[in-house]
Every structure is written in structure tokens, then in C-alpha cells.
Amino acid sequence: MADQNELSPGGLALVEVLTVVATGFGVAATVTVTDVGDEEFSVVIEGEGADALVGTDGSVIDALQYLSSQIMSRAEGGGRYRVALDAGGYRARREAALVDLANRAAEEALEFGEEIELDAMSPHDRRIVHMALKDRDDVVTRSEGDEPRRRIIVEPAD
Amino acid sequence: MSDAPVAGLVEMVTALAKGLVDHPDQVRVDADATGESVALELRVAPEDMGQVIGRGGRIARALRLIVREAATRSGVRVSLEIVD
Numbered sequence: 001m002a003d004q005n006e007l008s009p010g011g012l013a014l015v016e017v018l019t020v021v022a023t024g025f026g027v028a029a030t031v032t033v034t035d036v037g038d039e040e041f042s043v044v045i046e047g048e049g050a051d052a053l054v055g056t057d058g059s060v061i062d063a064l065q066y067l068s069s070q071i072m073s074r075a076e077g078g079g080r081y082r083v084a085l086d087a088g089g090y091r092a093r094r095e096a097a098l099v100d101l102a103n104r105a106a107e108e109a110l111e112f113g114e115e116i117e118l119d120a121m122s123p124h125d126r127r128i129v130h131m132a133l134k135d136r137d138d139v140v141t142r143s144e145g146d147e148p149r150r151r152i153i154v155e156p157a158d
Numbered sequence: 159m160s161d162a163p164v165a166g167l168v169e170m171v172t173a174l175a176k177g178l179v180d181h182p183d184q185v186r187v188d189a190d191a192t193g194e195s196v197a198l199e200l201r202v203a204p205e206d207m208g209q210v211i212g213r214g215g216r217i218a219r220a221l222r223l224i225v226r227e228a229a230t231r232s233g234v235r236v237s238l239e240i241v242d
Contacts, residue, residue, distance in 0.1 A: 067217065
């Protein structure tokens with residue numbers, strides 16, 4: 001893991017920009033950038049009130065994450081860099097809620113011996129649900145429908 | 159309205175735009191505040207326009223969403239225009 005003062009140009013640029021953005025939201029934030037390798041960076045914004053940077057259903061943090069990957073790619077001199085951005089622990093909470101939803105759907109599918117259809121979700125969220133149940137041999141998951149109405153079906157394994 | 163939220167919004171758009179373009183020295187953000195509304199105008203080098211608008215306007219949309227949300231938290235309405 002890179003030390004903050006050994007960051008690449010892209011990492012330095014992101015710390016600077018995201019600190020200014022957080023200030024605009026009234027948050028005195030600490031921005032931590034970690035090079036996780038494979039052209040991917042993990043960025044965490046922490047501080048009192050960092051939840052302000054999440055927005056309705058993660059709209060603000062998703063927009064910031066998108067701009068961060070653009071800023072990172074430019075500062076690193078081209079190429080496509082991925083940035084996974086979290087603020088105030090939002091992504092972790094969201095992931096835990098999705099895993100919980102997946103497990104409840106699995107129990108329901110087994111209890112009633114039926115397919116359980118979940119609400120439509122983003123590809124990112126669907127992946128979390130698929131991953132949460134992939135190691136179970138008593139249920140299977142698949143996706144149905146077209147974006148943005150694509151949704152997961154959980155059913156008992158044959 | 160106090161100047162603080164407006165200054166914060168201008169700094170935010172300036173920092174994001176400078177990170178996105180190839181000529182950060184040519185990024186300029188002007189603010190025109192009337193009552194509770196602020197009109198922001200972003201100017202960049204002509205060859206950098208694509209980098210603040212994005213394919214299908216995706217970058218401009220993200221910029222507007224972020225600045226609008228920040229403004230709302232300060233009780234201010236904001237518009238962001240990218241001027242060519």
C-alpha cells in the first residue's frame with residue numbers, strides 16, 4: 001500500500017480535488033487514496049458529515065466516482081483507471097444490506113419452493129447479490145429483463 | 159446571501175474542471191448571484207470542451223449533479239453553464 005506522500009500524480013490530484021469538493025459540502029474531510037494495483041484505486045472520504053457526499057441513493061458519490069476515474073486517467077497520462085470511491089462508509093453499508101437481502105431471498109425461495117424475484121438493480125448491485133449466493137448449493141440465481149429493469153431471480157437448486 | 163457558499167461552489171467547480179482538462183491554467187469559473195440563486199459559468203480551452211462535457215454529456219451531468227447537491231445544502235439554487 002502506497003504511503004500518502006508517495007502517491008502517483010493521479011492520487012495527488014484526487015486528494016486535492018476531493019478535499020475541495022468536500023469543503024464545498026461543508027465537510028472537513030480526510031481523503032485517503034490507495035493504489036490497489038491493476039490500474040485500480042480505492043478512495044475513501046472520511047470526516048464529520050461525510051454522508052453528505054453520498055446523495056439520494058448514492059447519486060452524488062456515483063457522480064464523484066465517475067469524475068474521479070476521469071481525473072485519475074488524465075493525471076496518469078491516459079489509459080483507463082478505475083476508482084472505487086466511498087464516503088462515510090456508504091458502500092460498505094450498502095453491500096451489507098444487499099448481502100442480507102440475498103440471504104433472505106434464498107431462505108424464502110427454499111421455504112416456499114418458489115422463484116423469488118428481487119427489485120431491479122444496477123449491474124454493480126446485482127453482482128454483489130450473485131456473489132453473496134454463488135457458494136450455496138441449495139439455491140441458484142439468474143438475471144432477467146433489460147436494463148434498467150434488469151433484476152435477479154433466486155430459486156431453489158434442482 | 160453570504161459569499162461563503164458561492165465561493166465554495168466556485169472553488170469546487172474550478173477544482174473538478176482543472177482535474178479534467180489538459181490546460182488547467184485556462185479554466186475560469188464566474189458566478190452571478192441574485193437572491194438565493196447563483197448562475198455559474200465555466201470556461202475552458204476550446205480543445206478541452208469535450209473533457210468537461212463528456213460522451214453524451216455525461217461529465218457535464220455529473221458536474222451539475224454534484225454542484226446542485228452542494229448548493230442545496232447551503233440553501234442556494236445553482237445553475238452551471240459550460241460556455242464555449
